[in-house]
Amino acid sequence: MMMETLFYIAAFVALFATLQALSRSNAIHALIYLIVSLLAVATMFFLMGAPFAAALEIVIYAGAIMVLFVFVIMMLNLGESGDLRERQWLQPKIWIVPAILASILLLELIAVEREFDGLTSGREVPPKEVGLALFGPYVLAVEIASLLLLAGLVGAYHLGRRFMDRNRGGRG
Amino acid sequence: MGGLQIPLEHVLVLATLLFTAGLIGLMVRRNIIFILMSLEVMLNAAALVFVAAGAHWGQADGQIMLMLILTVAAAEVSVGLGLVLQIQRRFHSLDMDNANRLRG
Numbered sequence: 001m002m003m004e005t006l007f008y009i010a011a012f013v014a015l016f017a018t019l020q021a022l023s024r025s026n027a028i029h030a031l032i033y034l035i036v037s038l039l040a041v042a043t044m045f046f047l048m049g050a051p052f053a054a055a056l057e058i059v060i061y062a063g064a065i066m067v068l069f070v071f072v073i074m075m076l077n078l079g080e081s082g083d084l085r086e087r088q089w090l091q092p093k094i095w096i097v098p099a100i101l102a103s104i105l106l107l108e109l110i111a112v113e114r115e116f117d118g119l120t121s122g123r124e125v126p127p128k129e130v131g132l133a134l135f136g137p138y139v140l141a142v143e144i145a146s147l148l149l150l151a152g153l154v155g156a157y158h159l160g161r162r163f164m165d166r167n168r169g170g171r172g
Numbered sequence: 173m174g175g176l177q178i179p180l181e182h183v184l185v186l187a188t189l190l191f192t193a194g195l196i197g198l199m200v201r202r203n204i205i206f207i208l209m210s211l212e213v214m215l216n217a218a219a220l221v222f223v224a225a226g227a228h229w230g231q232a233d234g235q236i237m238l239m240l241i242l243t244v245a246a247a248e249v250s251v252g253l254g255l256v257l258q259i260q261r262r263f264h265s266l267d268m269d270n271a272n273r274l275r276g
Contacts, residue, residue: 003177007178008182011182018213019193022206022209034212035259037216039214045220048183048224049227050226055222056242057219060246064246068250069205069208069209069253072205072253076257104213124233125227126233127204129232133238134236141236145239148244151248152251155247155254160257
């Protein structure tokens with residue numbers, strides 16, 4: 001019963017944070033909410049007995065992809081000068097709600113580790129099984145995924161390099 | 173016993189709501205960064221369904237599909253953000269409606 005409650009709390013956090021993220025006007029504020037939403041989804045993965053999926057969700061989605069967004073927003077350098085903007089970003093009313101939501105998720109994780117050993121799923125799927133399936137029947141999919149990543153790398157390099165060259169040429 | 177203790181339908185409803193939020197964001201917002209974020213939300217909702225189904229039947233395939241979705245999301249967002257840089261350089265704005273003609 002308790003596990004279900006934890007799951008529904010995480011689901012509510014995910015939905016709320018997503019709606020907030022897509023209704024902000026400032027891209028950085030939206031990113032904060034989007035990261036909270038991804039953390040909530042990762043918590044749900046963990047509660048459903050998929051710890052490897054939860055780790056991947058945090059490392060790749062909330063780590064790598066969101067950092068890409070942050071880099072691009074910083075490179076565009078929109079709006080007024082840096083100091084004023086950073087002071088506006090760090091106002092408590094901006095980060096207090098995402099911080100509360102993230103603390104709720106942290107408390108859920110602590111509660112799971114401390115008091116309940118059963119997960120919401122009857123059977124946890126361990127990373128070993130995922131790896132065995134990944135490099136057994138799904139090995140062709142892994143190759144295709146690596147090819148897709150290579151294509152993404154080449155495309156991003158092509159688009160970004162032209163941007164950097166023109167930018168430097170315009171200034172110098 | 174196998175299977176989720178929460179009904180699978182509840183996870184499906186949640187994923188549908190997340191996907192719908194992403195779809196509405198995709199159609200309503202005109203800032204290209206928010207459009208990319210909406211795409212991420214939609215991919216994430218699809219991944220949630222895969223993992224929930226994998227947990228429901230106690231199989232590893234759901235998590236493998238999540239990894240493939242992560243790959244697609246990473247490739248898509250890297251190319252998309254490269255396009256954001258190009259659009260910003262060319263139109264000096266992030267409004268997608270500036271870029272709705274094939275000849276710039």
